[in-house]
Amino acid sequence: MFKKSQLKYYIILSLGIIILINILANRFFFRLDFTEDQRYTLSETTKDILEGITEPITVTAYFSEGLQPQFDKARQDFRDMLADYSSLTGRQLVYEFINPNEDPANEQKAVEAGIRTLMIKAREKDQETTKKAYMGAVIQIGEETETIPFIQPNAQMEYSLTTAIKKLTVPEKAAIGFITGHGEAGLDQLAQVSQGLDILYVPENVTLSDSVNLSKYISIAWINPQDTIPEEDFAIIDQYLNQGGNLFISFNKVDAQLQQGMGFAKYTGLGKWLESKGLKVNDNFVLDATCGSINVQQRQGIFTVNRPIQFPYLPVLSNFAEHPITEGLGTMIMQFGSTLSFTGDSTKSFTPLVFTSEKSATQPAPVYFNVEKQWTENDFPNSKMPVAGMIEEDNHKIVVIADGDLAINGSGEQVHQVQPDNVNFVVNAIDYMSDDTGLIQLRSKQVKMRPLDQIDDANKQFLKIFNFALPIVIIILIGIYRNQKRKLIRLKRKGETYV
Numbered sequence: 382m383f384k385k386s387q388l389k390y391y392i393i394l395s396l397g398i399i400i401l402i403n404i405l406a407n408r409f410f411f412r413l414d415f416t417e418d419q420r421y422t423l424s425e426t427t428k429d430i431l432e433g434i435t436e437p438i439t440v441t442a443y444f445s446e447g448l449q450p451q452f453d454k455a456r457q458d459f460r461d462m463l464a465d466y467s468s469l470t471g472r473q474l475v476y477e478f479i480n481p482n483e484d485p486a487n488e489q490k491a492v493e494a495g496i497r498t499l500m501i502k503a504r505e506k507d508q509e510t511t512k513k514a515y516m517g518a519v520i521q522i523g524e525e526t527e528t529i530p531f532i533q534p535n536a537q538m539e540y541s542l543t544t545a546i547k548k549l550t551v552p553e554k555a556a557i558g559f560i561t562g563h564g565e566a567g568l569d570q571l572a573q574v575s576q577g578l579d580i581l582y583v584p585e586n587v588t589l590s591d592s593v594n595l596s597k598y599i600s601i602a603w604i605n606p607q608d609t610i611p612e613e614d615f616a617i618i619d620q621y622l623n624q625g626g627n628l629f630i631s632f633n634k635v636d637a638q639l640q641q642g643m644g645f646a647k648y649t650g651l652g653k654w655l656e657s658k659g660l661k662v663n664d665n666f667v668l669d670a671t672c673g674s675i676n677v678q679q680r681q682g683i684f685t686v687n688r689p690i691q692f693p694y695l696p697v698l699s700n701f702a703e704h705p706i707t708e709g710l711g712t713m714i715m716q717f718g719s720t721l722s723f724t725g726d727s728t729k730s731f732t733p734l735v736f737t738s739e740k741s742a743t744q745p746a747p748v749y750f751n752v753e754k755q756w757t758e759n760d761f762p763n764s765k766m767p768v769a770g771m772i773e774e775d776n777h778k779i780v781v782i783a784d785g786d787l788a789i790n791g792s793g794e795q796v797h798q799v800q801p802d803n804v805n806f807v808v809n810a811i812d813y814m815s816d817d818t819g820l821i822q823l824r825s826k827q828v829k830m831r832p833l834d835q836i837d838d839a840n841k842q843f844l845k846i847f848n849f850a851l852p853i854v855i856i857i858l859i860g861i862y863r864n865q866k867r868k869l870i871r872l873k874r875k876g877e878t879y880v
Contacts (some may be wrong), residue, residue: 398810401463402783408415412479423465427543430550431469438466438546440476443491445514446776448501455534481515486700491762494519495528503724518542544580550582557811558587558598564607571604572790573799577808582815589614600627600815607787610650610816617656625776627814630655631807633785634662637717638693639675644694644717644748649722655781659725660772662783666748667718667768669696670740670761691744693756700736707734707782714800719743719783720766733767735782735806741766750865769806781811844868 444456467474481488496517518529527545561567635645646664673695676687696715703705723731740761769782786809
C-alpha cells in the first residue's frame with residue numbers, strides 16, 4: 382500500500398504527465414494510420430504543395446451538427462485533416478468550424494460563399510424529419526478565395542482541399558484545346574472532364590484551320606469525331622506534335638446501332654493516321670465476361686417489362702498498368718470499344734495502360750448483336766487485351782483509348798453522369814502529359830468500400846457468425862479467467878490461514 386505522501390506524489394506526477402501530453406498533442410498533431418488504403422495519411426503531393434506555401438491560409442468550414450453518424454464522422458475527419466495540414470505548414474493554416482444552423486447570419490454567409498444546401502433525412506423523437514444541412518468549406522489565401530461546396534463522406538477530401546489550395550497559388554493557368562469541327566464532343570458535352578481540368582488549366586474548344594495557333598495549348602484532346610477528317614487537318618496536328626505538343630484521343634473505330642441490332646466498322650481517318658504513328662486500333666468489338674447490362678423489353682402476360690441482361694459488349698475494366706495515369710483507378714466502363722496493337726519501330730515506345738479482364742474476346746466488324754445469347758466461358762478465350770495506351774516519340778506523347786463515348790455527358794435532355802473513373806482516366810492522361818503535378822494520384826484516391834453483396838455466400842455467412850459470436854466468446858473467456866483467478870486467490874488465502 383502507498384503512504385499518503387507517496388500517493389500525493391504519484392497523483393501530482395500523473396497530472397503533470399497528462400498536462401504535458403495535451404500540450405504536445407496541441408502543438409504537434411499526428412495520427413497512426415492502419416487502414417489498407419492509407420485514407421488518413423497525407424500524400425507526398427500534398428506535402429510538397431504545402432511546403433511551397435508562403436502566405437497564411439484561412440479555412441472556414443461550414444458544417445451542420447447533430448446529423449446522421451456518417452455526416453458527423455465526415456465533419457471529424459475533415460477537422461483532423463485540417464489539423465494535419467496546419468501542422469505541415471507550421472501553423473500557417475488556421476481554421477474554424479461554424480454551424481450555420483445556429484445563426485441565420487452565418488447561414489447567409491455560407492450560401493453566399495457557394496456552400497451547397499443539403500436536405501438530409503433524420504429521426505427525431507421517433508419521427509422522420511428532413512433537416513437543412515451544410516457540409517462545405519471556404520479557403521482563403523490573401524484576397525483570393527476558393528469554395529468546396531460539398532464535402533462528401535468517404536470521398537476525396539484530400540483531393541478537394543489540396544486542389545483548392547493549389548488553385549489559389551497557380552499564377553496563370555495553361556490552356557488545353559478540345560478539337561471541334563468534325564462532329565466531336567465539345568466542352569458543352571464534357572461537363573465532368575471540364576470540371577476536373579478547370580482546377581489547373583483553361584479548357585477551350587478549338588477548330589483546326591490554316592490560321593489556328595495551336596502553340597498556346599500545352600495539350601490537345603480529340604474526343605469522338607464523327608465525320609471524315611481532311612488530310613490538311615492531320616498536317617496541322619503533325620506540326621503541333623513536332624513542336625512538342627501532346628495529344629489525347631478517345632474515338633470509336635466501330636459503331637453500334639442497337640436499334641438495328643448491328644455493329645459496323647467506322648471510318649474517320651483518325652485510325653489510319655494513328656497507324657502512321659505506330660498504333661493500330663483494330664476494327665473489332667471487345668467482349669468481356671465482366672460487363673455491364675442493358676434493359677431488354679419482355680412480354681409478361683398483358684404487360685411489357687424491362688429485363689436487365691448482361692451484355693459483354695460493355696466491358697467493365699479493372700486491369701490497369703502501374704502508371705501515374707492509372708494509379709488509383711478502380712473501375713472503368715467501355716461502350717463498344719476496340720483493341721489496340723503496337724506496330725511502331727524502335728524510335729517509338731508504347732505503354733499499354735488499360736486491359737480487358739482474364740475472360741475476354743473480340744469480334745470483327747460487322748457484328749450482329751444477339752441479346753438472347755447465353756454466354757459461356759468458352760466464348761471468352763482471351764486475356765488482358767490492351768484497349769488504351771500511350772505512344773512516346775521524341776518530344777511528344779499521344780494517349781489513345783478506343784472508346785469515343787468514354788467520358789461524354791451529352792447535352793440537353795440527353796445529359797447524364799458517367800462513371801467517375803472514366804473521367805479520372807481522361808483528366809489524368811491530360812494532366813500527366815501537360816504537367817505532372819502529382820494531383821493525379823489524389824484525384825483517384827478514394828476510400829475502398831467492401832460491401833457484403835460483393836462477397837460470396839460462404840464467406841458472408843462466416844463473417845456474420847464470426848461478428849456475432851466473437852464478443853460472446855471474449856466475454857466467456859474473460860469470465861473463465863476471472864473465475865480461475867479468484868479461485869487461486871482463495872486457495873492462497875486458505876494456505877496462509879492454516880500455516
